[in-house]
Structure formats: C-alpha cells, structure tokens
Amino acid sequence: MIEAKSLTREFGALRAVDELSFSVEPGTVLGFLGPNGAGKSTTMKMLTGFLAPTSGTASIMGHDIIEDGLAARREMGYLPEGAPLYGELNVARFLHFAAEARGFRGEEVRRRVHSAVDRLNLGEVMGQSIETLSKGFKRRVGLAQAILHDPPVLILDEPTDGLDPNQKHQVRRLIREMSSDKIIIVSTHILEEVDALCSRAMIIARGKLLADDTPTGLLKRSRYHNAVTLVLDELEAAASRLGELPESREVEVRRGRLTVFPSGKGKLFEAVTEVVREAGWDVDQIQLEPGRLDEVFRTVTGQEAA
Numbered sequence: 001m002i003e004a005k006s007l008t009r010e011f012g013a014l015r016a017v018d019e020l021s022f023s024v025e026p027g028t029v030l031g032f033l034g035p036n037g038a039g040k041s042t043t044m045k046m047l048t049g050f051l052a053p054t055s056g057t058a059s060i061m062g063h064d065i066i067e068d069g070l071a072a073r074r075e076m077g078y079l080p081e082g083a084p085l086y087g088e089l090n091v092a093r094f095l096h097f098a099a100e101a102r103g104f105r106g107e108e109v110r111r112r113v114h115s116a117v118d119r120l121n122l123g124e125v126m127g128q129s130i131e132t133l134s135k136g137f138k139r140r141v142g143l144a145q146a147i148l149h150d151p152p153v154l155i156l157d158e159p160t161d162g163l164d165p166n167q168k169h170q171v172r173r174l175i176r177e178m179s180s181d182k183i184i185i186v187s188t189h190i191l192e193e194v195d196a197l198c199s200r201a202m203i204i205a206r207g208k209l210l211a212d213d214t215p216t217g218l219l220k221r222s223r224y225h226n227a228v229t230l231v232l233d234e235l236e237a238a239a240s241r242l243g244e245l246p247e248s249r250e251v252e253v254r255r256g257r258l259t260v261f262p263s264g265k266g267k268l269f270e271a272v273t274e275v276v277r278e279a280g281w282d283v284d285q286i287q288l289e290p291g292r293l294d295e296v297f298r299t300v301t302g303q304e305a306a
C-alpha cells in the first residue's frame with residue numbers, strides 16, 4: 001500500500017503541499033482533484049522521488065521514499081506532466097532504453113516494449129522522433145514507459161491531458177483494466193474523469209486535503225443530490241404547484257429548467273410525477289439528480305471554477 005505521513009513541501013514562503021496524510025490500498029484508482037496550483041503535481045513528484053519533501057514522508061509497498069528511495073521507485077511507474085524526456089529519440093529507441101533502465105535484457109526488452117506498444121496503439125509511430133509527435137501520442141508514449149515493468153503502483157499526472165475523446169476513452173479503459181490489483185493515482189481537473197475512472201477521490205486545494213471520499217459519496221454532498229429537474233413549457237405554474245408539495249423544500253428555475261429540492265419527507269420523484277400526470281403538463285425531460293460534482297468541487301474548494 002501507499003502511506004503518506006504529513007507530506008509537506010515548501011518553495012520559499014509558499015507551502016505547496018501542507019501536511020498531507022493518507023493511505024491507499026491495492027485495487028484503488030485514486031483521483032487527485034484540485035484547481036490549478038493545488039499541489040497535485042508536487043505531491044506526485046514527492047511520492048516518485050523527483051522532489052524531496054520539506055518534512056514528512058511516505059512509504060510505497062513498505063519502502064520509505066527517503067530512506068529506501070530506490071526500492072520505492074522500483075515499485076512505481078510514473079507519468080509526469082507534459083512530454084517524455086529525450087525528444088530526439090524515436091519511440092522504439094526511447095521505450096527500449098526505458099525497458100533496459102528498468103533492468104530488462106534481450107528478448108524480455110522486446111516482449112515488454114511490444115506489449116506496451118500494443119496496449120497503447122503506438123505501432124504507427126514507432127520510427128518517429130518523440131518531439132515531432134502530437135500531444136496525444138506524446139502522452140501515450142509516456143504512459144507506455146510507465147507501464148513497461150508492470151509495477152504495482154502507477155502515478156499518472158493528468159494522463160488524459162491533450163487526448164481526443166476516443167483516446168481518452170481508450171486510456172481510461174486501460175487504467176480501469178489495470179486497476180484490479182494495483183494502486184493507481186491520477187491527477188486531474190476534469191470532473192467527469194472522477195466519475196468515469198476513480199473509485200476514490202481526494203480534493204486538494206492550496207496544498208491541503210479538503211475531502212476524501214468515493215465519487216458517490218462526493219455526489220451525496222451536493223445540494224442537487226436526489227433533487228428532481230424538469231424541462232417543460234409551463235415553468236411558472238409548475239414551480240408554484242410543485243413548491244407546495246410537502247416532499248419539496250425549495251424550487252429553483254434556471255435556464256429554462258425547474259429543479260425541486262427534497263425536504264426529506266416522503267418520495268419526491270414519485271410526488272412530482274404524480275402532479276405532472278394530474279396537471280397534464282407537456283414535459284420534455286424529467287430527471288432524478290445523482291448530484292453535481294462541479295458544485296461540490298466549488299463548495300469544497302471555495303473557488304468559482306474547476
């Protein structure tokens with residue numbers, strides 16, 4: 001498992017990561033979620049040994065990142081922010097080099113590279129230098145490098161950044177496939193990624209851990225959790241009629257939509273559909289809301305935008 005204990009990093013007067021403590025078990029895809037500058041990349045750099053903590057430490061599969069850094073790094077694959085190093089190398093050469101640096105030799109190097117190339121669909125760019133690749137291919141080469149040695153821990157800094165929708169889907173599927181027995185930490189500011197990928201999410205802002213929950217648990221914190229939203233022509237009439245229901249606490253009309261919030265008494269969705277049927281309104285859409293992550297994110301981080 002991974003265990004971080006009061007992990008802290010200062011840059012001069014700035015405390016980029018502030019006493020972060022958490023533990024993660026295998027079988028988890030943990031999302032680091034936070035606004036720009038929250039400290040996500042800095043935390044990942046400390047876990048992977050690229051940056052020394054100012055104080056605190058962490059252990060990776062029992063190896064302390066400070067006392068036993070090399071053993072800790074052997075257990076990890078790391079996709080840093082941006083492009084892989086050595087832009088002048090072609091993809092095949094870079095991946096062979098990375099496999100050799102991981103200690104593989106001969107046929108095993110070819111087997112490892114072939115398997116990673118296959119999983120990330122890199123066949124067509126093997127002879128191309130990394131610096132001439134599109135952003136999406138660069139990310140996927142970086143990801144191939146991170147999974148070459150099939151490590152139990154993967155630390156992936158914005159793995160889907162720069163990918164088109166098809167590639168995003170493919171990379172998320174790969175991460176999910178690998179997740180059953182690994183610890184995978186991904187950083188993102190894409191909220192849909194949390195829902196699509198993560199079994200647990202930590203919201204970080206200004207270096208501090210502000211929430212640590214499952215995606216469903218985060219959605220439950222939303223004021224829209226279990227609210228009912230309707231799109232219909234008779235907005236005003238519906239707002240006043242539905243606002244009187246004992247099952248409703250409040251109604252909100254925004255951008256042509258009417259949302260009814262639950263009072264906690266009885267079943268709101270059933271009560272609303274009953275009134276709609278009786279009144280004979282022409283309803284285009286009706287939805288029981290799971291909750292809205294963007295609103296939870298704004299509330300938790302106290303900021304306006306993700």
Ligand SMILES: Nc1ncnc2c1ncn2[C@@H]1O[C@H](COP(=O)(O)OP(=O)(O)OP(=O)(O)O)[C@@H](O)[C@H]1O
Pocket residue numbers: 011014016034035036037038039040041042043189
């Ligand atoms: N080497 C450095 N020197 C000085 N300040 C730094 C350094 N690296 C990071 N910082 C600062 O530390 C804070 C946290 O940065 P970090 O890159 O960890 O944030 P992040 O959550 O990954 O943001 P983003 O989502 O934009 O990648 C920021 O204010 C950043 O400017």
